[in-house]
Structures are given as structure tokens and as C-alpha cells.
Amino acid sequence: MIRFVELRVTEEEEVKMELVNVANVGRVYPSPQNSRKSMVELNYHSVNDAPVYLEVDMSYEALRLHFL
Numbered sequence: 001m002i003r004f005v006e007l008r009v010t011e012e013e014e015v016k017m018e019l020v021n022v023a024n025v026g027r028v029y030p031s032p033q034n035s036r037k038s039m040v041e042l043n044y045h046s047v048n049d050a051p052v053y054l055e056v057d058m059s060y061e062a063l064r065l066h067f068l
Helices: 060-067
Strands: 004-011 014-021 025-030 038-045 051-056
Touching (some): 004 060, 025 060
Antiparallel strands (some): 004 014, 004 051, 025 038
């Protein structure tokens, strides 16, 4: 069964809702620059073979509860 989670993602000055397949989520950790945000690393790479990260507008503890 495929599960998705809707995350509030910030990109530069824009905030948008992003639908993410839970199976594609790798690591989740607190943002080093902002304690109210978290980083989500996805299990796939971009076109230039760089890892894909999403900056989520949610604290690490709250985001972690979404995946438990």
C-alpha cells in the first residue's frame, strides 16, 4: 500500500504544500539554521545526481510524529 504525507515546504520566500510518498523519505533531521523547521532527505537524486532535500515548515518533533 502506498502512503503519502502532505508537508508544508519552504523554498526561498515561497511556502507550498508538497505531497511526498512515505517510501521515498530517507532521513529526517532538525534544520541547523532554524529550530522551527526540519529537513527531509529523499531517497532519490536530482538530475545532476545531487541528493534532494526539502525544508519543512514544522519542528523536528512534530514531523517525526507524522512518520511514527
